[in-house]
Amino acid sequence: MNLNNLLRLYDYTNIQVSFKSFDSHELLTLANLLDKFKIKVNKWYEDDEYLVESLNLFKKVFYKFLLSFLPYSNVINIELEKQMLCKFYQIKSGYPELFSTHVRHIAELVKELSNSPMNYLTSYLCDHINQRMRPGYRVALVTKRAVSSEERQILSQRLRTYFDVNFFTENSFKKEIAFFDEVIYIGNINYYGDYAKNTFKGNTTFISYDIFSNEIIPKKIFEDIDEEGTYSTIFNHISFGESAARKSVIDFNEKELINQAVSQFIGKENKSGDYSQDTVEASIVYLENDRFLFAPNDSKIRVYIPNDKINSVRQVNFKDVEEDDYIIIRNERDTKLIAEVADQDVLKMNAKDYRNLQNNWKNKLRLNVQKKGAKNVSDILMKKYHLETASAQSVRSWCAEDSICPTELPKLLRAFKYEEDEIKNIHSVMKEIRSAHQKAGRLISEKLMNELSDNILQELKEKGFYTFQSQEFNGASFNIERIVSIDNTAHQIAPHNLMKPFDLD
Known part of the structure; x- marks a missing residue:
C-alpha cells in the first residue's frame, strides 16, 4: 500500500469535478415515450401483470442502449429481440388502442436504434479523452458493470495509444488506492453511491446522456435540528464545474428492475414442483454485473483473500461472509465436488x-x-x-x-x-461421511490456493469476477465473484439452484 496515495485521499487541494452531458435525440425520445407508457400502465392497467412485464422489458432494453459502448445495432441480442417482438405482437393483438397510441412508437424507435451504427456515448467519451493529448495521461474509467472485451476493443481502436486507460467496476474502484490524472464515471453522479460523491482520486468527470440531470449539491447536516443547517466542509477545496440540467422527466430506477427480476425468479421457483419437497432455506447474494445467487443459510462458503499470502482461500460460515468479499464458486454444484x-x-x-x-x-x-x-x-x-x-x-x-x-x-x-x-x-x-466432507472442504481450499496467483487481481478489478479451470480437479471450472450486497430474507430454493450465479438478463 502506497502511504502517499493513502494520504492523498484526505487532501482534495486542486481537485476539479466536472459534469459532462451529451445528447441523443433518439434515446431522449425513447425515454419520453417510455415515461408516457409507464404513466398509462400505472393509471389504467396497474394490476395487468402482462403489461407490467412488458414495461419492465422495454425499460431493460432502454438501459442496455444507455450503458453500452457497442454500436446501437449490436446492443440487442437475438434472444432479447425475440422477447421484444413477442411483446409488441401480443400488445397489438390484445390491446390494439394502447398499441396504436403508445407502443407502436416505442417499437419503431427501438427498430431505428437497432439499425444504427452509432453510439453517442462511445463517441463522446473517446473525443473527451483524446482531447487531453498528453502522453502517459492516466485515466480510470469507472462503470457499474464490467466493460466487455468487445467494448474494450472498440474503445482501444478509437483512443490514442499513449493513453493509459484503466477499467474498473464501481465496487472494485472503492478498493483502488492509486491516483489518476482523471477519473471518469460513466453515468451521472446520482447513478453512483456516496463514495463517488465524497472520495476523489484525481480530477473527476461524470459523463451522462442529457436525459438525466448531472450535478452535485453540498449536503446539509443536522437540518432537522438547525433550520439553516450545517454544510459539510469536505468540498471546501474542490472546484465544481457547471451542472448539466436534464431534458427528460423520466424517473426510472434501475434497481427496481433488478428487484423485480429477482422477485420474478423466486415466484417461478415457488410455483415449481421442487418447492413442496426438497427445498432449502437460502438468502440472496447480489454479485457484480447484475447477477445474483442463492446461498444456503447454514452453508459454508469458500472465500478468496488476495492479500493473505499464507491462507488466501478459506472456508467460512455463510453468516460471516460480508459485502465486498470474493467468494469461490464451482460452475457446477460445489457439494458434488466435496462429495467427490x-x-x-x-x-x-x-x-x-x-x-x-x-x-x-x-x-x-x-x-x-x-x-x-x-x-x-x-x-x-x-x-x-x-x-x-x-x-x-x-x-x-x-x-x-x-x-x-x-x-x-x-x-x-x-x-x-x-x-x-x-x-x-x-x-x-x-459421522464418518460428515468428517470426510469437512476434510474434503479443507483439501479443496488448499489445492485451489496453490493455483491462484496475484495476477488475477487486475482482472478482478476490471470485471468483478474471474473464471479459471483447476488442474488439480481435472479441469473443473470455478468463478471468483465479488459480493455487492446480501439480502438475508429467507427463501425456499430448490437445491439445484443454490450457489449458481443467475444473470438478470
Missing part, C-alpha cells in the same frame, strides 16, 4: 458402501415426503416419534444431498423401523 473429493481422497474403499447406507435412509424419507408432504411428515415425526428438530424446513433439508447426519438421526431411523444395530452402524457411518 471426500469419496476419492478420504473414504476411498469404503465410499461405495457408505453412500449406499446414506441413500437408503434418505430414499425412505424422500418417499414419505413425496407421498404425504413435508408438513405432514414433520407433524408425524414430532408428535409420534418426538423429534424436536423435525420442522417442515428441516425435513426438506434432510432430503438434500448435503445433509448428512441430522442431530436426531437415530430417532429418525427408529421411525423408519430400522433395527438398533443398524441404527448404530448408520449413525456411525454418517
Whole structure:
C-alpha cells in the first residue's frame, strides 16, 4: 500500500469535478415515450401483470442502449429481440388502442436504434479523452458493470495509444488506492453511491446522456435540528464545474428492475414442483454485473483473500461472509465436488458402501415426503416419534444431498423401523461421511490456493469476477465473484439452484 496515495485521499487541494452531458435525440425520445407508457400502465392497467412485464422489458432494453459502448445495432441480442417482438405482437393483438397510441412508437424507435451504427456515448467519451493529448495521461474509467472485451476493443481502436486507460467496476474502484490524472464515471453522479460523491482520486468527470440531470449539491447536516443547517466542509477545496440540467422527466430506477427480476425468479421457483419437497432455506447474494445467487443459510462458503499470502482461500460460515468479499464458486454444484473429493481422497474403499447406507435412509424419507408432504411428515415425526428438530424446513433439508447426519438421526431411523444395530452402524457411518466432507472442504481450499496467483487481481478489478479451470480437479471450472450486497430474507430454493450465479438478463 502506497502511504502517499493513502494520504492523498484526505487532501482534495486542486481537485476539479466536472459534469459532462451529451445528447441523443433518439434515446431522449425513447425515454419520453417510455415515461408516457409507464404513466398509462400505472393509471389504467396497474394490476395487468402482462403489461407490467412488458414495461419492465422495454425499460431493460432502454438501459442496455444507455450503458453500452457497442454500436446501437449490436446492443440487442437475438434472444432479447425475440422477447421484444413477442411483446409488441401480443400488445397489438390484445390491446390494439394502447398499441396504436403508445407502443407502436416505442417499437419503431427501438427498430431505428437497432439499425444504427452509432453510439453517442462511445463517441463522446473517446473525443473527451483524446482531447487531453498528453502522453502517459492516466485515466480510470469507472462503470457499474464490467466493460466487455468487445467494448474494450472498440474503445482501444478509437483512443490514442499513449493513453493509459484503466477499467474498473464501481465496487472494485472503492478498493483502488492509486491516483489518476482523471477519473471518469460513466453515468451521472446520482447513478453512483456516496463514495463517488465524497472520495476523489484525481480530477473527476461524470459523463451522462442529457436525459438525466448531472450535478452535485453540498449536503446539509443536522437540518432537522438547525433550520439553516450545517454544510459539510469536505468540498471546501474542490472546484465544481457547471451542472448539466436534464431534458427528460423520466424517473426510472434501475434497481427496481433488478428487484423485480429477482422477485420474478423466486415466484417461478415457488410455483415449481421442487418447492413442496426438497427445498432449502437460502438468502440472496447480489454479485457484480447484475447477477445474483442463492446461498444456503447454514452453508459454508469458500472465500478468496488476495492479500493473505499464507491462507488466501478459506472456508467460512455463510453468516460471516460480508459485502465486498470474493467468494469461490464451482460452475457446477460445489457439494458434488466435496462429495467427490471426500469419496476419492478420504473414504476411498469404503465410499461405495457408505453412500449406499446414506441413500437408503434418505430414499425412505424422500418417499414419505413425496407421498404425504413435508408438513405432514414433520407433524408425524414430532408428535409420534418426538423429534424436536423435525420442522417442515428441516425435513426438506434432510432430503438434500448435503445433509448428512441430522442431530436426531437415530430417532429418525427408529421411525423408519430400522433395527438398533443398524441404527448404530448408520449413525456411525454418517459421522464418518460428515468428517470426510469437512476434510474434503479443507483439501479443496488448499489445492485451489496453490493455483491462484496475484495476477488475477487486475482482472478482478476490471470485471468483478474471474473464471479459471483447476488442474488439480481435472479441469473443473470455478468463478471468483465479488459480493455487492446480501439480502438475508429467507427463501425456499430448490437445491439445484443454490450457489449458481443467475444473470438478470
